[in-house]
Amino acid sequence: MPETLADPVNDLVLASARIPGGTALYDVHVAGGVVSRIAPAGTPGNPGTRVVELDGRYVIPGLWDEHVHMTQWALAANRIDLSGAASAGEAADVVRSHLSGPGFAEEGGGGLTVVGVGFRDAVWADVPSLELLDGATRGRPAALLSHDLHCVWLNSAAASRYGVAVDATGLLREEPAFDLTRELGRLPDAVVDAWVGESAQAAAARGIVGIVDFEMTWNRDVWLRRLAGGFGSFRVDAGVYPQDLDRAIAAGLRTGLEVPGGAGLLRVGPLKVLIDGSLNTRTAYCVDPYPHGGRGLLTVSEAELLELLVRARESGFVPAVHAIGDAANEVALDAFAAAGIAGRIEHAQFVRGQDFARFGELGLTASVQPAHALDDRDAADSNWAGRTDRAFPLRSLLAAGATLALGSDAPVAPLEPWSAMSAATTRARQDGRGPWHLEQALTRQEALTASTRGRGTVRAGDPADLVVLDGDPLAVSDAVFAAMPVAATLVAGRFTFRDGLKPA
Incomplete structure (x- = not known):
């Protein structure tokens, strides 16, 4: 059973652990919800410290899904x-x-x-x-x-x-x-919260320790209700939309602020601004027309976007601009440059060659969803024919200096971090269909780093948000990596999922 928020935080040793890429055994010591030290296996801990034997399993930092619509x-x-x-x-x-x-x-x-x-x-x-x-x-x-x-x-x-x-x-x-x-979605809170709890437990069982939730509502109060009801599966950065920006500013909110009453698990997320549509609906705003005609929709004008980004800068919000088409990405980049603020571009699915370098120059994070490249490859080949070498361009964005942050956009793709990382590293499904633009693939270490908020590996001083794996994620086969067996997940040193691990 997962531990609850009411359970006391005790010192903990994860004994006989391995770090991906190596064979040496270590003991990972946790104190006060933080990794306090990583020592050779058998190093004594404090008297009374709880010890959990990992038997040579691998430990990585906890996984984040950077773009979810949780409800x-x-x-x-x-x-x-x-x-x-x-x-x-x-x-x-x-x-x-x-x-x-x-x-x-x-x-x-x-x-x-x-x-x-x-x-x-x-x-x-x-x-x-x-x-x-x-x-x-x-x-x-x-x-x-x-x-x-x-x-x-x-x-x-x-x-x-x-x-x-x-x-x-x-x-x-x-x-x-x-x-x-x-x-x-207007169902009784008790019904929806129960379904969210079930979905969150499934995510914790796959190694998720946190999400950025972009549900289109005033999300702070929704999550405070769930946390008051005992939710404790993972951390939540709750996004804010422009229609609620005045309310958020009046409440003293800003991106990264821990929300009082949130049990240490709830923070204010980015300011989400949608400026174009999607590929499936042919409303993503593009430089060239679609085969059926039209260039998609710019749903927020350039002037309005700049005004929102300036307000975000002045009020302490990190902007997260939804931009899918190459014209929309150009508009977003222009606005970030003019506003003098760094932030995130959500999706960045289709980017002009001359715009890649601007992601790095402006210090932007590309919040990308690798599974979409496989789900939408046929739609991309049909609507962006001859230009898909710059569609879902993970390698090009990383090479240009962008910070990558991987997610699912659930329910658009499943809240399943290993299938997302598999899509990023193989550019292919596990159904035998060949890879699509393999030149845009990431290495597994790059995918892990982009899924762990840049941590990449376990280090002393980091939060004890950890995942225990039954295999080395840098060495297992592609098929195993896509469905990686998770033995345990911890948030701040508490087990949110545990399968077969026993006290030493």
């Missing part, structure tokens, strides 16, 4: 999975089959809205339509969320229930889609 990730686990649908027709059939199951026999518009997640219409040969989804749902309200959360496909009953206007496609995009997504 949406928990909700997705309890919704219809449409990720395998290869067409609009198949997606409608999945919903039809679901509604034919137990508990959905009644006709008409009563009951809860049926919600599906994960469709990818950018690679479908057919197109979504109101008529198609109406035919599959027998009058039951249905709303299907795209994998990137930038699009919602509704039937007529759901459009009526939520008072939104849709055309013959049944699609909402960008802000209207975000608004409806928030509305669909």
